[in-house]
Amino acid sequence: MPTAIEIVGSIAALITTLAWLPQILKIRRDRSAADISLATNVALASGVFLWVVYGLFIGSLPVILANSVTLLFIATIVGMKLRYG
């Protein structure tokens, strides 16, 4: 059985990962990313990549999984920013 602490951490990880989907869908729908900061998203991608490395170091599958998916989402936003501007 997971503890209450593990459940809170898992829900936190799930929310901060899936949270990116509405932003991706909005950019795709509007074909515009003018107000999105490229610097913010490139920095987030770098930082989240380091979280994946950290997860590999400490052998935490939740940290590796959540941040790998988040990295994929943020890389998508960077790609859309470069495409739609």
Added chain:
Amino acid sequence: MPTAIEIVGSIAALITTLAWLPQILKIRRDRSAADISLATNVALASGVFLWVVYGLFIGSLPVILANSVTLLFIATIVGMKLRYG
């Protein structure tokens, strides 16, 4: 002395926290947040709040600090989105 693992985790936390500043400055400069997803930022704020709760549970000062500052930044973006649209 911090270990290499702790240093990687700390740099990751620092980057994914400070990454939000260019987005805040951009919205302030452009007076526009039209392309920013409100749903994404409200969800991120909720999820990051749960990360703070998780940090309190496990007694991790880095998790508490990094996520408290991130929560402040994302709450600022939510406020700007509501103001500038």
